[in-house]
Amino acid sequence: MRRALPLLTALGVAVSGALIGWQLTHGFQAFTWESYRRMEVAQTPRKVPDVPLQTHTGRPWRLAESAGRLRLINFIYTRCPTLCRTSGSRYARLLQAIEQRGWDDRLQLISLSLQPDYDTPPRLRDYRRRYHAADDGLWLTARTRREADHRRLLESYGVVSIPDPWGGIQHNDAIHVVDAAGNLIRILDATGVKSILAQLEPLVENHVALATR
Template structure:
């Protein structure tokens, strides 16, 4: 009987230690920003929210808009490459990619569906979000991701962050990476594996 309680106590300490380790892993990342929720509609017209997509999954997010004439096309192509690398590493069930439109008035679900179809991508773990107001997305980007999301005056273009953002399963923004030219894919995969 005594042997069983020693084994149970050892198992419990290992369980508690594993919990502490995952929290300590988050502490080792440079950013620790609570990400708020964002109610949205995805490219398939389904109602969703960032917290729903984040539930039980690590999120890699970026900000885009479909009329973008500079950085969004390479960023989306790079996210498609990242999706493939995540699949090759056997991590696709643990990761949710999220591209958040900063131009919700133009970027309807239909527009986002057409835009996403230009890339070799899988809907299963990559959502393109819209369905909120411009004020909501500006505030959300500023507060939760510490990045701008504002229309350029007198233009159909928007200023927005060009990073890929790593969000833990606990909804905490931990790190950002270059999203436009030469994203550090291997570093992203390593960071994801640290959080598993």
């Protein structure tokens, strides 16, 4: 019986560990922080802070100004030589596809700066010029003005922003969907435009259904 006790203790620890692992990874489906945060948001949407922003035009702006639309939010910094250039090109193509589908009155694209001190309105405008973005309000680029607001944004969206040794930033590449009420409801893979549209379609249909009730 005494020999059985250590075995039973070890078994109990293993079972407890497995149960904790099950809870933390949503049934062992999420094994990375990125996949975990996406599943967490899909299951439990969260309110995001409506912090004051400054757009590429220099004017103050808040998320509440586009209430009623689905907002597609990504995080960029203008001197990024790789990932953010891809993100900008992808957003430009996505914007065209949204207009072709007639979704431009239901969606808004927003790019928020990860380096607000550097990404002044003139630099945000230069970033937009690379992708021939029109100033029609469908694609907004903006930055926070206060460090506390910047931290709140990153924390609320679950965005990881880590400086690298070359003066750049390692960060999540994803599209964050915020609904008409200001809730983060999905985090989409920022892959090809066709894949993004396929992920968006049920969200747009549900948004329209809610708006017509």
